Amino acid sequence: MKKILLGVGAVVVVAAAGFFGFNFYLQHKVKEQVDTAFAQIRATGAKASYGKVSFDAKSRTVTITDVATESTSEPPFSVKIASVTASGVSQSDPARFSADNIDIADLELGVSLPSQALSRVIYKAPQITVKAYSGPAAIQRPLASSSLIDLYRFGLAQLASITATSITAPAMTGTMAFDAKVKGGGTGGGNFTYSGIAIEGIKDGKIASAKTDAFHFSFNQPGGKPAQMTGDLANMATTNIDVGALAAALDPSNANDDKYHRIYEHVSAGPYVVTSPEGLNMRIDSVTADDIGLNPSRLQLPKLIAMMSLAGAAQPAPGSAQAREMMETVATFYEGIGIGNTEMRGFSAETPQGPFKLQVMRGNFANGKIGELAVEGVEGRAPNGPVRLGRFALKSLDLANFARVIAQFSGQKPSAEQMLGLLPLIEGVEIKGFTGPDKHGNQSNIDILSLDWGQFVGPIPSKLHLIAKMSGPFDPTDANQRRFIMAGIDKINIDADLGAAWTEASRTFALEPVKLDLGGLVNATARLSLANVSREVFSTTAAQAMVAAMQTEVGAIELTLHDQGGVDLAIAQYARGQNLSREAARQAIVQTIRNANTDESLKPAVDALVNFIETPGQTLVVKLTPRAKVPALQLIQLLKTEPLLALAQFQVEASSGL
Numbered sequence: 001m002k003k004i005l006l007g008v009g010a011v012v013v014v015a016a017a018g019f020f021g022f023n024f025y026l027q028h029k030v031k032e033q034v035d036t037a038f039a040q041i042r043a044t045g046a047k048a049s050y051g052k053v054s055f056d057a058k059s060r061t062v063t064i065t066d067v068a069t070e071s072t073s074e075p076p077f078s079v080k081i082a083s084v085t086a087s088g089v090s091q092s093d094p095a096r097f098s099a100d101n102i103d104i105a106d107l108e109l110g111v112s113l114p115s116q117a118l119s120r121v122i123y124k125a126p127q128i129t130v131k132a133y134s135g136p137a138a139i140q141r142p143l144a145s146s147s148l149i150d151l152y153r154f155g156l157a158q159l160a161s162i163t164a165t166s167i168t169a170p171a172m173t174g175t176m177a178f179d180a181k182v183k184g185g186g187t188g189g190g191n192f193t194y195s196g197i198a199i200e201g202i203k204d205g206k207i208a209s210a211k212t213d214a215f216h217f218s219f220n221q222p223g224g225k226p227a228q229m230t231g232d233l234a235n236m237a238t239t240n241i242d243v244g245a246l247a248a249a250l251d252p253s254n255a256n257d258d259k260y261h262r263i264y265e266h267v268s269a270g271p272y273v274v275t276s277p278e279g280l281n282m283r284i285d286s287v288t289a290d291d292i293g294l295n296p297s298r299l300q301l302p303k304l305i306a307m308m309s310l311a312g313a314a315q316p317a318p319g320s321a322q323a324r325e326m327m328e329t330v331a332t333f334y335e336g337i338g339i340g341n342t343e344m345r346g347f348s349a350e351t352p353q354g355p356f357k358l359q360v361m362r363g364n365f366a367n368g369k370i371g372e373l374a375v376e377g378v379e380g381r382a383p384n385g386p387v388r389l390g391r392f393a394l395k396s397l398d399l400a401n402f403a404r405v406i407a408q409f410s411g412q413k414p415s416a417e418q419m420l421g422l423l424p425l426i427e428g429v430e431i432k433g434f435t436g437p438d439k440h441g442n443q444s445n446i447d448i449l450s451l452d453w454g455q456f457v458g459p460i461p462s463k464l465h466l467i468a469k470m471s472g473p474f475d476p477t478d479a480n481q482r483r484f485i486m487a488g489i490d491k492i493n494i495d496a497d498l499g500a501a502w503t504e505a506s507r508t509f510a511l512e513p514v515k516l517d518l519g520g521l522v523n524a525t526a527r528l529s530l531a532n533v534s535r536e537v538f539s540t541t542a543a544q545a546m547v548a549a550m551q552t553e554v555g556a557i558e559l560t561l562h563d564q565g566g567v568d569l570a571i572a573q574y575a576r577g578q579n580l581s582r583e584a585a586r587q588a589i590v591q592t593i594r595n596a597n598t599d600e601s602l603k604p605a606v607d608a609l610v611n612f613i614e615t616p617g618q619t620l621v622v623k624l625t626p627r628a629k630v631p632a633l634q635l636i637q638l639l640k641t642e643p644l645l646a647l648a649q650f651q652v653e654a655s656s657g658l
Contacts, residue, residue: 034064045072061087082106086133097137102130125172135162156247160205169197176219190219205244212236231274240265249294260293260338260366267292271346285346289339298336300329327407331400335368354381368400384441390433395452398425417540420459428452444472455502457538462502462509469495471519487569493519502533508555509533521566529555530632552632557624557650563617571613589613596644605654612656619657624650 034053041048051066067081081104088100109123135158172194193216201208215233245261248254270286342365347358359377363370378389402425409418434446447469453461471493474481484492495517502509514526536548568582575585590610597606605622612620630649638646 041069046070047072059087060089061085062089076112078108078110080106080108080110091137095137096134098134099130100132102133104128104130121174121176123172123174125169128167128169130164130167132165133162134164153247153250156243156250159202160244160247162202163204164202165200167199167202169194171195172197190217192217205242205247207241207243208239210238210241229274229276231272233269233272235271236269238264238267246294249296249299251296254296257296258298260295262291262293264289264292266290280350282349283346284344287342287344289342291338291340293338295336295338298332300332300336324407327403331368331403331407334400334403337365338367339365351380353383356380365399368398370394370397370399373397382437384439385437385443387436388434389431391430392432393430394426394428395430396427401425417459420540423453423459423461424456427454438473438475440473440475442473444470446470457502457535458540460538460540462538464498464500466496466498468497483573484569487572489520489565489569492521493517495519502538504535507531507533509537509552518564518566520564521569522564523562525560527556527558531555550631550633554626554630554632554635556626557622559620559622559624561612561620563612563619565616567613567618568616586613599644599648602647602652605652608654608656615656621655623653625653626650 034050038048038050047068047070049066049068050064052064054063055061063083063085065083067084068079070076070078083105085103085105086099086101087103090098092098104125105127107123107125107128110120111122112120174192174194175189176192177189194212194214196211196213198212199207199210213234215236216231218228218230220228242261242263246263248257249261249263266288267290268286268288270284272284272287274282342363344361345359347361349356357377357379358375361373361375363373365371372393372395374391374393375389376391378387378392380387402422405418405421405425408421409415429449429451431446431449434449435443438444448467449470450465450467452465453463455461455463471491473491474484474489476482476485484490495515497513497515498511499513500509500511509530511526511528514528515524517523531553533552534548536544537552539545539548571582571586571589574580574589575582578585578588580588590613593606593609593613597603608620608622612618624647627649635646635649638649
């Protein structure tokens with residue numbers, strides 16, 4: 001649609017700007033003004049010519065034939081018009097020109113591209129009609145140069161200065177050609193058609209609405225075996241377009257403007273259908289976006305276009321200074337675009353595994369960040385069975401800085417610290433309603449899996465929260481999992497809620513909540529705190545982190561276990577290994593626990609543990625309070641070698657009961 005607006009804007013400029021001076025009713029004056037206008041275009045180095053100029057005073061009609069312009073920009077840009085006819089012309093104000101109608105016949109707009117694949121695009125419109133036109137009687141500001149950006153700005157600036165009730169084109173066709181040097185040999189190309197183009201309510205640099213009823217394309221892919229792909233897009237519509245703001249965003253004089261200016265209030269399109277001979281067919285029911293804006297200080301379009309032109313000639317080496325500079329420019333460009341709520345609905349496609357469907361994808365984008373990117377209602381098929389996904393969401397993604405980080409280790413294997421640098425760019429992930437097969441075709445389920453992290457110390461988060469509720473079958477080919485199957489448990493159910501947070505002011509680190517429910521086995525909750533936790537614990541330098549960790553102390557610990565069958569399962573496994581009955585195995589375990597304890601102060605805790613083992617379905621509550629300072633690393637080492645000595649560092653309270 002932008003190219004259509006620019007093409008129409010260029011036509012309006014050629015038809016109106018400077019064509020009619022104070023005495024425009026006199027034909028020689030008209031031609032004099034036309035000469036002046038075209039001389040201004042040629043002064044930039046561009047080519048510009050026209051044919052016959054005629055004027056009918058009775059009908060107040062002016063006609064100009066054979067208009068042709070060609071820029072010297074990269075990529076080059078050309079406009080050809082068979083004739084421009086303005087009828088019902090008048091000039092109530094010496095500075096402005098008006099016409100009841102402007103009819104443009106046989107517009108051709110061509111762009112040669114620097115891409116190594118697509119070499120040229122040509123647009124043709126047999127007829128364009130402008131109703132109730134009013135615009136400047138002279139060019140407001142001449143072209144600064146013949147660069148593509150300046151051509152865009154020039155056309156948009158002229159369009160922003162006019163008034164018209166409508167600009168319509170029944171149809172616009174186009175062709176595109178691929179470079180014959182494309183890898184794989186052979187050439188390709190295609191054609192496309194827009195129909196029902198209507199732009200309405202052009203006034204004060206704004207457009208009330210722009211729509212295109214339908215767009216059709218068909219092209220042959222270059223190289224290898226020819227394959228024709230076709231597509232149809234219907235109902236393209238945009239409301240409240242701010243042409244003046246778009247022209248200002250491209251103006252280098254506004255490079256210090258760090259505000260977002262809304263260009264489009266609402267954009268919608270769909271359905272969109274693509275078909276190909278390989279059977280890779282696709283459909284999108286609708287796409288919508290609100291509040292699309294630009295930040296002039298971040299766009300850097302001239303620099304980006306220049307880099308793309310250079311890249312078209314020779315790709316920069318991965319990891320090179322040129323590649324990093326290009327990625328930085330792209331990242332900054334991302335920061336210059338703002339999009340409110342955007343949605344894609346009803347996506348479906350044919351794949352080698354079968355049909356794929358997606359109900360909705362939604363998100364928003366500002367300051368180079370995706371606020372949330374969510375997909376919902378996914379249905380597809382993996383090699384071993386069907387896959388369904390209720391919802392997947394990236395809770396936030398800093399796309400601009402993601403590009404910058406990737407550029408740092410482009411062309412080389414990233415270090416662990418560089419990989420950690422990606423974590424602050426994503427705030428969390430969420431999965432809901434997932435069902436998919438394992439390698440045996442058995443279905444696993446994720447009701448919810450939500451992970452959030454934040455409060456970063458360098459690249460490492462000091463705050464985490466995990467919620468997980470999932471289930472899946474045990475693998476009979478795995479020896480460890482086969483034990484559960486032999487005990488009559490063929491699947492595992494997990495319900496977890498785990499939280500961890502560091503508080504810098506108090507230098508404490510708390511694990512809370514810690515809830516884990518292994519359905520059919522055990523339900524556990526815990527609380528754990530660490531003291532004297534300094535900022536250096538989160539250092540990416542191993543030596544510094546280790547020194548800080550040595551100063552960390554263990555605080556109070558509380559553990560609650562509710563038996564849901566796990567004790568009986570453990571006893572059954574022990575009985576099988578020792579060739580005992582279950583009851584004999586239970587008593588043997590109890591006796592081993594009693595014999596291991598020689599500390600009288602631990603007798604209440606031992607009694608509670610024995611009661612927990614002897615009585616199925618019991619609840620065991622254990623509270624550990626440090627008797628003195630307990631270094632965390634020292635406690636971990638004692639747990640490996642002398643668990644009873646580790647336990648002796650705490651005052652132990654234990655109880656059991658139903």
